[in-house]
Amino acid sequence: MKDDMLKEEIIQVLKRVNDPETNMSVYDMDLIKDLKAENGKITLKFSPSSNVCPLAIQLAFNIKRAVESVQGVSEVDLTVTNYVAADRLNQLLLAGYSIIDTNWEWKKGIGEYAWMILINFKGDREEIDAYGDEAFRLVVRARKSGG
Numbered sequence: 001m002k003d004d005m006l007k008e009e010i011i012q013v014l015k016r017v018n019d020p021e022t023n024m025s026v027y028d029m030d031l032i033k034d035l036k037a038e039n040g041k042i043t044l045k046f047s048p049s050s051n052v053c054p055l056a057i058q059l060a061f062n063i064k065r066a067v068e069s070v071q072g073v074s075e076v077d078l079t080v081t082n083y084v085a086a087d088r089l090n091q092l093l094l095a096g097y098s099i100i101d102t103n104w105e106w107k108k109g110i111g112e113y114a115w116m117i118l119i120n121f122k123g124d125r126e127e128i129d130a131y132g133d134e135a136f137r138l139v140v141r142a143r144k145s146g147g
Helices: 003-014 056-068 086-094
Strands: 032-038 041-046 075-080 097-106 117-122 126-132 136-144
Touching: 003 032, 003 041, 003 056, 041 056, 056 075, 056 086, 075 086
Parallel strands: 041 075
Antiparallel strands: 032 041, 097 136, 117 126, 126 136
């Protein structure tokens, strides 16, 4: 498939990856930058709508999975930018992890929350990342693909 046709296919797929908060596609929200297709290799950047967006992790994995599903794609190089945990998230994406689940924990009665990142390793195949503080916490479990 020609590069320009493959890029158009990718755009159509990205228009079906929705942000659950807005119910708009990540493409239509202009969260996808620098999309390129060259001989089956796709490179793109994902910049969440906020640098502390609690859905950025889930969206990044959904974007990568959607792009990988397109016929003719041999490699996906997705980089997350402008996000508090971009370095860690990019490591998981590059290493071939896929998301297992996310678990939201909210505690009422505690005021504004500040973000911090706690990274825990569990074995050599599964990783758990937790984001938040005593008012809010998001736990993400990711597993190395094929494991």
